[in-house]
Amino acid sequence: MEMAVLPEVTQSTEEVTLEDIHLGDPAVNTAEEIDRLRRLIWRRRHLLIGKGNALPPAARGIVCDIDVGDAKPIAQWVRKVAPQFREKLSDLIEGLLGARIIKMSTSPWASPIVVIINKNGIDIRLCIDYRLVNSLTRLMIYPMPLINDLLEDLDKA
Template structure:
């Protein structure tokens, strides 16, 4: 993996060290969406207490939306992100139009979220984060490719992620978007990964 640092202010020695570190941690970078990793630091577990399962009917979609949905489902199956399901849970797929006219595949977990026990995990305050960064001279950003999909589902929670559409019922093997505890779980995983 070769990084383009030609526009940076790094010295030649710093550029070489940077490239050396990239090479050393090559396995941590995604070069293809078909080769995503999974963390072993946590599994996403869902606590719905004693609530009974929620089963909803699929929403109607246009032919165009159905074509996108079918393609997305096929891709998710090929990537091992989802599997066919017989779960008593079923949340409908919600198709959203993006500003560019494209179609986004989402799951409507709103009813499901009402019966989920919410995590008590406090997100860091932005002011505290800025205090830590004050005086720093070097900043970097990181983009975690399909970040939520790097978090595997706990076995006892997989069936609760089931979603329904005109093509069937499927369950997530990784943490999907839209679940009320996904953000704090991801933040906790991120914190764990930085502390190891």
């Protein structure tokens, strides 16, 4: 089963300091390497989120191009939501819209949401059923970059 899960939104941000960044292994990395990486991350901290913050960093201007070949856009029907979860679903969607994690769409593509009940039986989680879209998607095969190459590129930026 392939479904995308949207994050829960809780607006809690604490200030993060340079000392909060724990990385490297003193048995493997020198203190200078750890300090260099810590300072590199600190210079790019605006790309990260604070401690305890459920909101991901903004990805403005990013375009995700999914190759579906010559498939025509598919708009699937909305699925029913149990009456006892409609208000919670509305609040969750309003929170995601307010946090600018999602936005209103005018796309000819539409996949249904699926409401999942959390283990506590009270809270809900919002998922999106992309199985049909995934079946039309052509896979793009690219080699994964090495972490050291990425760190070097970040250091040069």
